[in-house]
Amino acid sequence: MTLSADVRVACGPLTVDLDLEVADGEVLAVLGPNGAGKSTLLRVVAGLLPPDGxxxxxxxxxxxxxxxxxxxPAHGRRLGMVFQDHLLFPHLSVTDNVAFGLRTRGTRTxxxxxxxxxxxxxxGIADLGDRRPGRLSGGQAQRAALARALVGEPAVLLLDEPLSALDARTRLTVRAELRRHLAEYAGSTVLVTHDPIDAMALADRVVVVEEGRVVQAGTPADVSRHPRTDYVARLVGLALLPGTGEGTTVRLDGGGRVAVAEETAGPVFVAVRPGSVALYPARPAGSPRNVWPARLVSATPHGSTVRCELDGEVPLVADVTEAAYAELGLAPGAAVWAAVKASEVAVYDR
Structure with a gap:
């Protein structure tokens, strides 16, 4: 019962043109920035928006x-849908919310x-069936919405940013529970999200949509390791540098050169992880084959580190500890030297 969607929709200046297939038991994550066409695709599959082609x-x-x-029409399609803001009927109990779809299809009360x-x-919310949705927490409401979507044994499950309205702690718990339920679900699942963590944690396969087109597709691990657009690279925390391979050197399209550990030739991408970039107040001595002057553009707390965006001959992103940030006397506008070992540089064909 593979879901096959080959749709074209004109949305003002944006034309969404997507061709996707999702097998039984498979979870496909559609990842992309706001306005890329993700929700348009979901509305078409749900029957809420007729396609133009x-x-x-x-x-x-x-x-x-x-x-x-x-x-x-939507009511004639064997599907369940979970929205980011739940959309539970406020005047019905949780039990009656979940039972609503079955009752509309003629099932006895x-x-x-x-x-x-x-x-x-x-x-996990059996004891909350008599409550109204207004008395549920965000996590409880999302569990109720998932139950409502799955109770009718749909052929297709659509998830529209299902975790985005939850706080960080609740999101971790609900994400783990959702992963378990999706593993048990026999139909085709389409997850729309702009959060790479949700996509990587929940999906078997990822398609990245930008400006109404698929720009990359693959397993979560492959998309994470080998981003093909700057948007994807930023999502997974990589600096993506297009260039031309010349042996163990890549000549970057934007100028500059990067030493790599393996022989390469022709159009390639170079990807550098923030944790591989070391910063120094003066040009370092020693073994790194890649050393460039740079200027700190911005610095943002990032977990236990500070993420530093660098501009220069080779634009990079570096993660440094708070202690190192203070010891180096860093601040936006500061001049630094960035070093990366050739063995820490990933290179792959464009």
């Missing part, structure tokens, strides 16, 4: 076929409530 099908069930004049209670137990 293309086709959406689940196995032999055709939900949209513009050429054939087919458009199945007692049977629908029994199925809802079973799903509330599965997501």
């Amino acid at each position: 293309g086709r959406v099908a689940v196995g032999a069930e055709v939900w949209d076929d513009v050429a054939a004049g087919v458009h199945v 007692s049977d629908a409530r029994r199925a809802a209670a079973a799903w509330l137990a599965r997501v």
Whole structure:
């Protein structure tokens, strides 16, 4: 029952043109910046927005076929959807919220409530069934929304930024629970997010969408290790530098050269992790083959370190400890020297 979506939608100046397939039991994360077309794709698959062209099908069930004049409305599609702000009915109990979809499809009230209670137990909030949504925490409401989406055994599950409204502590817990439920779900799942951690933790496969087009696709590990656009590189914390390989040197498109540990030739990307960049107040002596003068553009707390954005012949990002930041007397505008070992530089074909 593979979900197949080949859709084209004109959204003002943006044309969304995406072709995706999601197999049974697979979780596909659609990752991209705001305005890239992620939510438009989700609305088309959900039946909330007719496409201008293309086709959406689940196995032999055709939900949209513009050429054939087919458009199945949202209520006629076997899908469940979880929104970032839950969208639970405030006047209904949690149990009746979860049972609502079954009841609209003709299931007897007692049977629908029994199925809802079973799903509330599965997501860990069996004792909250009589409450109204206004008395739930963010994490509890999202668990109820997930139960509502899955109670009808949908062929497709759509998740629209499902964790973005939660605080950091709750997000960790709910993400782990969501991962477990997705592993048990037999249908096709599409997760829309702008958070790379959610994508890496929950998805089997990732597609990155920018300006309505897929710019990169692969496993979470592959996308993380080998970003192909500056947006992806920044998400995973890498400096991405396009250039041309010339043996063990890469001549950068923007000027400058980077020494690498392996022979390379032709158009390549160079990727440098912030933890691989060492900063010095004066040109360092020793073994690093890559040493460049730079200027500190900005500094931002980043967990237990300070993330430093550097401008110069080779633009980089460096993570230094708070103690090192203070000892070096760093501040935006400061002149520094950046060093990177050739063995710490990743290089791959463009």
